[in-house]
Amino acid sequence: xxxxxxxxxxxxxxxxxxxxxxxxxxxxxxxxxxxxxxxxxxxxxxxxxxxxxxxxxxxxxxxxxxxxxxxxxxxxxxxxxxxxxxxxxxxxxxxxxxxxxxxxxxxxxxxxxxxxxxxxxxxxxxxxxxxxxxxxxxxxxxxxxxxxxxxxxxxxxxxxxxxxxxxxxxxxxxxxxxxxxxxxxxxxxxxxxxxxxxxxxxxxxxxxxxxxxxxxxxxxxxxxxxxxxxxxxxxxxxxxxxxxxxxxxxxxxxxxxxxxxxxxxxxxxxxxxxxxxxxxxxxxxxxxxxxxxxxxxxxxxxxxxxxxxxxxxxxxxxxxxxxxxxxxxxxxxxxxxxxxxxxxxxxxxxxxxxxxxxxxxxxxxxxxxxxxxxxxxxxxxxxxxxxxxxxx
Amino acid sequence: xxxxxxxxxxxxxxxxxxxxxxxxxxxxxxxxxxxxxxxxxxxxxxxxxxxxxxxxxxxxxxxxxxxxxxxxxxxxxxxxxxxxxxxxxxxxxxxxxxxxxxxxxxxxxxxxxxxxxxxxxxxxxxxxxxxxxxxxxxxxxxxxxxxxxxxxxxxxxxxxxxxxxxxxxxxxxxxxxxxxxxxxxxxxxxxxxxxxxxxxxxxxxxxxxxxxxxxxxxxxxxxxxxxxxxxxxxxxxxxxxxxxxxxxxxxxxxxxxxxxxxxxxxxxxxxxxxxxxxxxxxxxxxxxxxxxxxxxxxxxxxxxxxxxxxxxxxxxxxxxxxxxxxxxxxxxxxxxxxxxxxxxxxxxxxxxxxxxxxxxxxxxxxxxxxxxxxxxxxxxxxxxx
Numbered sequence: 001x002x003x004x005x006x007x008x009x010x011x012x013x014x015x016x017x018x019x020x021x022x023x024x025x026x027x028x029x030x031x032x033x034x035x036x037x038x039x040x041x042x043x044x045x046x047x048x049x050x051x052x053x054x055x056x057x058x059x060x061x062x063x064x065x066x067x068x069x070x071x072x073x074x075x076x077x078x079x080x081x082x083x084x085x086x087x088x089x090x091x092x093x094x095x096x097x098x099x100x101x102x103x104x105x106x107x108x109x110x111x112x113x114x115x116x117x118x119x120x121x122x123x124x125x126x127x128x129x130x131x132x133x134x135x136x137x138x139x140x141x142x143x144x145x146x147x148x149x150x151x152x153x154x155x156x157x158x159x160x161x162x163x164x165x166x167x168x169x170x171x172x173x174x175x176x177x178x179x180x181x182x183x184x185x186x187x188x189x190x191x192x193x194x195x196x197x198x199x200x201x202x203x204x205x206x207x208x209x210x211x212x213x214x215x216x217x218x219x220x221x222x223x224x225x226x227x228x229x230x231x232x233x234x235x236x237x238x239x240x241x242x243x244x245x246x247x248x249x250x251x252x253x254x255x256x257x258x259x260x261x262x263x264x265x266x267x268x269x270x271x272x273x274x275x276x277x278x279x280x281x282x283x284x285x286x287x288x289x290x291x292x293x294x295x296x297x298x299x300x301x302x303x304x305x306x307x308x309x310x311x312x313x314x315x316x317x318x319x320x321x322x323x324x325x326x327x328x329x330x331x332x333x334x335x336x337x338x339x340x341x342x343x344x345x346x347x348x349x350x351x352x353x354x355x356x357x358x359x360x361x362x363x364x365x366x367x368x369x370x371x372x373x374x375x376x377x378x379x380x381x382x383x384x385x386x387x388x389x390x391x392x
Numbered sequence: 393x394x395x396x397x398x399x400x401x402x403x404x405x406x407x408x409x410x411x412x413x414x415x416x417x418x419x420x421x422x423x424x425x426x427x428x429x430x431x432x433x434x435x436x437x438x439x440x441x442x443x444x445x446x447x448x449x450x451x452x453x454x455x456x457x458x459x460x461x462x463x464x465x466x467x468x469x470x471x472x473x474x475x476x477x478x479x480x481x482x483x484x485x486x487x488x489x490x491x492x493x494x495x496x497x498x499x500x501x502x503x504x505x506x507x508x509x510x511x512x513x514x515x516x517x518x519x520x521x522x523x524x525x526x527x528x529x530x531x532x533x534x535x536x537x538x539x540x541x542x543x544x545x546x547x548x549x550x551x552x553x554x555x556x557x558x559x560x561x562x563x564x565x566x567x568x569x570x571x572x573x574x575x576x577x578x579x580x581x582x583x584x585x586x587x588x589x590x591x592x593x594x595x596x597x598x599x600x601x602x603x604x605x606x607x608x609x610x611x612x613x614x615x616x617x618x619x620x621x622x623x624x625x626x627x628x629x630x631x632x633x634x635x636x637x638x639x640x641x642x643x644x645x646x647x648x649x650x651x652x653x654x655x656x657x658x659x660x661x662x663x664x665x666x667x668x669x670x671x672x673x674x675x676x677x678x679x680x681x682x683x684x685x686x687x688x689x690x691x692x693x694x695x696x697x698x699x700x701x702x703x704x705x706x707x708x709x710x711x712x713x714x715x716x717x718x719x720x721x722x723x724x725x726x727x728x729x730x731x732x733x734x735x736x737x738x739x740x741x742x743x744x745x746x747x748x749x750x751x752x753x754x755x756x757x758x759x760x761x762x763x764x765x766x767x768x769x770x771x772x773x774x775x776x777x
Contacts, residue, residue, distance in 0.1 A: 022673060025665035032658040068488055072550045106453040113647060116640040119453060173452035174628050266423065270659055273419035276412035277666035340646045
């Protein structure tokens with residue numbers, strides 16, 4: 001039995017070159033389907049990876065109640081002072097609370113890809129800001145000096161936007177700034193930001209002493225409850241307090257889901273189209289070998305063996321297409337940098353990420369196409385009438 | 393029996409094969425049609441923009457506000473016919489998830505600049521004269537079931553009133569529609585005064601200005617003059633045409649056109665490969681028959697024509713089915729997508745391009761088999777047993 005199956009399968013696979021054109025078309029069309037699916041998934045997972053990789057569990061983000069994102073929020077310097085005294089907030093070696101009041105202004109940058117203006121966050125931060133971001137490093141240059149018109153730029157901005165190179169003077173509105181450093185936070189959302197001293201932003205953009213958000217290092221992730229209780233007991237503090245991880249997770253949802261919702265139906269529709277190709281190829285595979293299959297059946301090969309051979313041929317073509325598609329997407333798109341409008345209404349730079357999970361999904365889709373395309377031709381092969389031997 | 397009957401019989405000689413091919417062509421055109429409709433709505437911001445309408449925003453970024461006094465100064469620029477201003481309210485209804493696009497505007501000048509917005513005269517008058525009037529777009533009114541006379545509170549996720557709350561009470565006193573169905577009506581407007589007087593911070597600022605010019609040819613001069621009015625002030629401005637502004641905004645989301653082009657390109661490459669190879673094979677199978685036809689006296693050009701028409705017919709049947717299905721799908725999802733993509737409909741241009749593509753596809757996939765068929769000599773055809 002196994003000998004039969006192996007023999008028929010080999011015959012099937014060896015006969016593929018006889019239908020090179022048709023088989024090639026099937027492989028190629030399945031490869032394209034897989035490329036479309038993986039392309040969208042790489043975009044979606046690249047974006048979520050950036051958003052979800054941002055934020056630590058032991059940093060609390062505080063915004064004005066109901067404001068949802070930093071952009072809409074506004075807090076006073078009094079609230080900032082009150083939070084510095086809150087329980088559950090960590091202090092550094094000099095007993096200074098690790099708290100950063102932050103304020104950002106959206107400024108225009110020129111997107112390299114389209115040469116159009118796009119929103120970038122110019123964030124004014126307190127001295128503790130850098131230690132509040134895990135993995136913060138200055139990659140080139142140095143950090144800004146407080147109280148001056150110096151700024152540091154995230155790596156993502158350098159990749160996607162023109163005019164922010166080290167040492168360059170840039171004009172944002174009526175103010176001139178000098179780029180003195182490039183920083184990295186290891187591919188998080190902060191890499192798509194421009195940073196400078198909080199008080200400079202407050203002065204230049206007439207924000208008084210107000211901030212938009214407060215970030216604070218917690219003594220432990222659980223200490224967030226202490227801070228919440230403290231804020232609830234003080235009527236001056238109408239704050240929404242979230243851990244930074246939760247904050248960014250809640251901001252990731254929409255865009256990533258939109259990409260997935262667009263990409264999945266598209267690739268399924270294309271897969272159905274490619275199904276016709278696979279079916280057609282396998283049909284003609286059985287068709288052209290009608291006499292051969294009947295001969296095999298006449299000398300005692302089982303119908304199952306004939307069907308199995310056809311099915312393996314179909315799955316092999318589909319699997320090959322899937323592999324080519326996955327490899328193509330990996331070579332073309334993996335790591336490609338792109339940026340889109342995030343929920344803070346500013347650009348988030350991310351890299352396409354072809355994940356192992358999505359490759360498995362892509363190969364799965366290819367094999368489903370191969371299976372469905374092969375099943376009816378395989379049944380047909382199993383039921384070839386023995387009299388077909390005599391067909392000329 | 394005329395040529396067409398012969399072509400039809402040939403096309404459906406292997407029913408299963410023909411149906412499968414038509415089906416895969418249909419899918420490709422369904423994708424083309426649906427994405428084409430999506431793309432034309434996506435870019436409608438720049439195509440519906442009037443060519444004599446300009447937008448003035450803060451040079452830092454359009455989300456940064458500018459002083460109210462700028463409004464009066466722009467009015468004085470020569471060649472400007474109407475100027476209005478708007479401020480982003482960041483509104484929501486009851487729950488933060490019920491986001492409502494809302495702007496605080498100067499009512500009379502706004503409707504002068506956007507003359508394509510229509511409403512009954514008495515509602516227009518009510519909007520002008522009622523301080524707390526909310527002018528609601530038809531799509532938005534349908535979405536929340538609002539009608540004229542309703543009193544609704546809208547909350548802002550940005551602004552606060554001096555009393556510490558973020559809720560403004562409105563009376564829906566007018567509902568607007570647009571002359572052209574493809575223009576969005578999924579937003580609402582109210583009096584700037586009513587909003588500004590209650591603000592706890594950022595008072596006497598406006599978000600941006602829109603203006604119409606006397607003649608699009610003077611746009612460049614007017615843009616320069618407006619921006620030079622505010623040069624070297626804390627709030628410098630940047631004036632551009634409405635189309636350029638909308639295009640730049642759409643581009644912020646990424647290169648949507650390129651992504652759609654990739655997808656549609658992949659879909660068409662797929663059917664090109666599948667249909668092309670199948671047609672070559674189908675005609676090869678028929679070599680003997682073509683030999684017989686030639687023996688019977690069918691001239692080569694006639695055979696060439698018949699094969700080509702067969703493949704164009706195949707493409708057209710699949711293509712028309714796909715475009716029809718796309719039209720149905722777009723019509724079916726228009727209501728569900730109204731909040732996100734208002735005015736979703738199948739543009740005639742997409743259908744015409746689709747039709748041209750179907751004919752082109754039939755031609756490309758049919759030309760090689762047709763040439764092969766034309767070249768078949770009787771001796772080789774009948775010798776091939």
